Amino acid sequence: xxxxxxxxxxxxxxxxxxxxxxxxxxxxxxxxxxxxxxxxxxxxxxxxxxxxxxxxxxxxxxxxxxxxxxxxxxxxxxxxxxxxxxxxxxxxxxxxxxxxxxxxxxxxxxxxxxxxxxxxxxxxxxxxxxxxxxxxxxxxxxxxxxxxxxxxxxxxxxxxxxxxxxxxxxxxxxxxxxxxxxxxxxxxxxxxxxxxxxxxxxxxxxxxxxxxxxxxxxxxxxxxxxxxxxxxxxxxxxx
Amino acid sequence: xxxxxxxxxxxxxxxxxxxxxxxxxxxxxxxxxxxxxxxxxxxxxxxxxxxxxxxxxxxxxxxxxxxxxxxxxxxxxxxxxxxxxxxxxxxxxxxxxxxxxxxxxxxxxxxxx
Numbered sequence: 001x002x003x004x005x006x007x008x009x010x011x012x013x014x015x016x017x018x019x020x021x022x023x024x025x026x027x028x029x030x031x032x033x034x035x036x037x038x039x040x041x042x043x044x045x046x047x048x049x050x051x052x053x054x055x056x057x058x059x060x061x062x063x064x065x066x067x068x069x070x071x072x073x074x075x076x077x078x079x080x081x082x083x084x085x086x087x088x089x090x091x092x093x094x095x096x097x098x099x100x101x102x103x104x105x106x107x108x109x110x111x112x113x114x115x116x117x118x119x120x121x122x123x124x125x126x127x128x129x130x131x132x133x134x135x136x137x138x139x140x141x142x143x144x145x146x147x148x149x150x151x152x153x154x155x156x157x158x159x160x161x162x163x164x165x166x167x168x169x170x171x172x173x174x175x176x177x178x179x180x181x182x183x184x185x186x187x188x189x190x191x192x193x194x195x196x197x198x199x200x201x202x203x204x205x206x207x208x209x210x211x212x213x214x215x216x217x218x219x220x221x222x223x224x225x226x227x228x229x230x231x232x233x234x235x236x237x238x239x
Numbered sequence: 240x241x242x243x244x245x246x247x248x249x250x251x252x253x254x255x256x257x258x259x260x261x262x263x264x265x266x267x268x269x270x271x272x273x274x275x276x277x278x279x280x281x282x283x284x285x286x287x288x289x290x291x292x293x294x295x296x297x298x299x300x301x302x303x304x305x306x307x308x309x310x311x312x313x314x315x316x317x318x319x320x321x322x323x324x325x326x327x328x329x330x331x332x333x334x335x336x337x338x339x340x341x342x343x344x345x346x347x348x349x350x351x352x
Contacts, residue, residue, distance in 0.1 A: 035342070055346040058338050069339045076343065168332065 006070030009087030013041040020050035064172030109188040113154030117194035135177040150177035178223035255280035
């Protein structure tokens, strides 16, 4: 089975080497691809030196598009399993084999690393916690399966999902809770895997700033609403 | 409608129409982005001609015909802005796909060498 780890990265020069080294020491057979989203520092150079394949966006395009570039790479190179982790060192690679094992044994298409499935040391800010609880509840109700961490960027996915994730159906503007709902309605099976995540005090969150937070909430509600409408339309047409 | 106002609106609609045609002729504006402008200028021209129709709408809205004309102008501008957003959105997707393709191709070349 061909496996690849995709790491979206933007200005991760101080952290990216450590992330790559940890993955290599865990399993040297894993291919590692860093997608540098037009970093202003030497992220790409450091990642290449550390042993990763590096793809560099010509300019900064955002987290979702960076992830999708990784999916497109995986699809082009016929990988069977894609592991996505963030480049900021928050995700511990030691969970990778367990997540893959869970995916294969439970026959699911997406495994999400969850910070909140079991009690861990991870402490989210109050805003983030409230947001996560709201969207997690929403996803849980809609897909009928308990989801505790819809914003987690630590995921393992099968090749079956890749052609979907590389299409225009992929919500590349913050692919979080809405993506899980879209994947569920598209017929993919999702499960969560409990894990401990490390705090990163040196880095700003991608949802940082009042305006960004407000936009995120607006976008997520609208996206979920539109997915539900589309789903109803599809169901009505099928009847 | 007073003659001065009529002349004013006729001039505006004619200027828009001629300007858009000229921009298309000089290849500074693409045909597919010109149709809404041309449609607006023609509608403006027709509305000034059909003063009775304009008065009916004005009575319905309890406004003067000139105010109705201005209001329709604002609606037309909003439609033009919407068209721009639509174009912008579709081009954003195209730029994203192109940038991703370049990234993947450059990656392929770099990894071969």
